[in-house]
Amino acid sequence: xxxxxxAYATKMGSTKEIAxxxxxxxxxxxxxxxxxxxxxxRSVEHxxxxxxxxxxxxxxxxxxAVKVLKRNEKLLVDRPTWLFHDxxxxxxxxxxxxxxxxxxxxxxxxxxxxxTFPGRLTAQTATGFIAKKMAQGDMxxxxxxxxxxxxxxxxxxxxxxxxxPAGA
Numbered sequence: 001x002x003x004x005x006x007a008y009a010t011k012m013g014s015t016k017e018i019a020x021x022x023x024x025x026x027x028x029x030x031x032x033x034x035x036x037x038x039x040x041x042r043s044v045e046h047x048x049x050x051x052x053x054x055x056x057x058x059x060x061x062x063x064x065a066v067k068v069l070k071r072n073e074k075l076l077v078d079r080p081t082w083l084f085h086d087x088x089x090x091x092x093x094x095x096x097x098x099x100x101x102x103x104x105x106x107x108x109x110x111x112x113x114x115x116t117f118p119g120r121l122t123a124q125t126a127t128g129f130i131a132k133k134m135a136q137g138d139m140x141x142x143x144x145x146x147x148x149x150x151x152x153x154x155x156x157x158x159x160x161x162x163x164x165p166a167g168a
Contacts, residue, residue: 001030001032001048002031002032002046002048002049002080002161003030003031003032003033003034003048003049003050004023004026004031004032004033004034004047004048004049004050004051004160005033005034005036005044005047005049005050005090006019006022006023006026006034006035006036006050006052006053007019007035007036007037007038007041007050007051007052007053007056007065007153008035008036008037008038008052008053008054008065009037009039009053009061009063009064009065009068009100010037010054010055010062011055011062012085012120014055014086014119014120014144015053015054015055015062015085015108016037017144018026018053018084018086018117018144018149019035019051019053020035021146021149021150021153022051022053022149022152022153022156023035024153025150025154025157026051026153026156026157026160028078028157029154029157029158029160030135030159030161031160033167034047037064038052038054038062038064038067039064040067041068041072042071042107043066043071043074043075044075044076044079045072047098047154048080049077049079049080049081049082049160050068050080050081050082050134051070051075051081051082051083051084051156052065052069052081052082052083052084053065053072053083053084053085053086053114054066055086055119056085056086056087056096056098056116056119057086057087059096059097059099060081060099061085061099061102062100062154066099066101069102069105069106069109070071071115073105073108073109076109076111077108077110079086080159080160081106081109081110081111081114082096082112082156083102083106083111083112083113083114083115083140084114084115084117084137084152085098085114085117086116086117086118086119086120087114087116087117087119088117094117095116096116097113098113098114099125100130102114102117114153117144117145117149117152118143118144118145118150119136119143119144120142120143120144123156126138158163
C-alpha cells in the first residue's frame with residue numbers, strides 16, 4: 001500500500017471532482033489516499049506518491065498547483081508523480097500541452113507530461129465574466145469522461161503496485 005496525495009487546483013469545481021474520482025479508484029486498489037486542495041499543500045514529505053491536477057485556463061495552470069511543484073521539486077525527484085489537467089471544451093477536443101514551466105519541472109522530477117482530460121463549463125458553475133459568456137455558447141457543457149478518468153487512475157494504481165520505488 002502506498003500513501004498517495006491527490007492534490008488539485010480548481011476555479012469552478014471540475015478539477016476537484018476529477019481528483020475525488022481518482023482518489024476513489026486509488027483507494028479501491030488498496031492505497032491510502034488523501035485528497036486536498038493544492039492551496040492547502042505545503043509539503044509532500046509525508047506521502048510516498050503525488051497525483052497533481054489543475055484546471056487549465058487559457059493555457060495556464062492554477063498558481064496554487066504550480067506552487068506545489070515548485071515548493072516540493074526536490075522531494076518529488078524521489079516520489080512517483082502523475083500530473084493531469086482539465087479544461088478543453090467543446091466537441092473537438094484535443095490534448096493541451098502544459099505550460100512550459102510545468103513541463104520543465106515535470107522533466108526535472110521524472111514525471112510524464114500532464115494527461116489532458118476534457119473539462120466542464122456550465123452556467124451553474126461559471127465564475128467570472130468571460131466564463132459566464134462562454135457558458136452560453138458552443139463550449140458550454142460537461143465534456144468530462146469519468147470512464148476515461150477512472151481508467152487512467154487504474155493505470156496509476158497499477159504502476160504504484162507493480163514496483164514503483166514508493167509502492168508496497
